[in-house]
Amino acid sequence: MKYGIVIFPPKYIQDEANSYRKRYDPKYSLIPPHITLKEAFDMDEKEMDKLIPELKRIANATNPFSIEIRKVSTFFPVTNTIYFKVEPNDELMNLQKQFHEGKFENNMSHPFVPHITIAQNLRDDEYSDVFGTLKMNQFNFEATIDRFQLLYQLENQSWTVYETFVFGKEIV
Template identity: 50%
Template sequence: MRFGVALFPSKQLQDWVNSYRKRYDPHYSLIAPHLTLVNAFEATEEEAETIASQLREAVKNHEPFMLKTSKISSFHPVNNVIYLKVDPQEAITALHKDLNDLLESPGMQYKFVPHITVGQKLSDDEHWDVYGALKMQGIDHEEEIDRVHLLYQLENGQWTVYETFRLGKEAEL
């Protein structure tokens, strides 16, 4: 099975992102808007229980934090992905690093850039049209993130939550 670790922003931010994703992201129906902390990796169902236990302990070392967004950006020319840039901060970077160290960095291809995908797999012309329009409006948003999720991929390609973990020493499900 394929697993990954992500955080989901508020419904308000998801609704804004989805208003574009439904047109510009072929993965729109497969997963809600999210910030990937650990890229997809293979594990058995038995291994998933151990991974969940390890994650449950690891997230206790990370307190809830503020997620801030302020602009639209792009990974062009590497690929035609348009994303909502999450302002970098130590809390997100440390959480990403610890979880990837714990799981031995599965699927790491690129440097970690905290973001929420708005559009992907676009032609060059479509990429520049959409990017130009979105970049002019930007989005200032701030919210507290207090949980992360271990996800697994269903046979039809959709991702669903395997287990949710509250951040912080005092957090209980």
């Protein structure tokens, strides 16, 4: 089974992201707008169940923290993904780190850049147009994050939530 770990930002940020994703993200319908904390990884269901207590321990050791989004950015020229840039903060960076050490495989293929994807797989000219317009915009999104979610992927590439982990609220 393929699993992933994400944060879903509050509804108003998801709605904003979707207003772009609808047009510019072919993966729009596969998962709600999210911050990826751990990229898709393969794991046996039984093995995953053994890691659940570990996820609960991490959730319990994490305090709710704020995130801010001020602008869009891009991974160009590596990929032409455009995203809401989530300003890095220690709590978020530390949370993400814990899913890539100890009992968790380090499946990071690049340094962690917290973001919410709003466009990807665009044609070159479309990318230039969209990013050219969006980079002028100032955004002013703030949110308190108090949970993360473990998801698994279905055969059609969409994702279903397996479990939510609320900071400080889990029985280990």
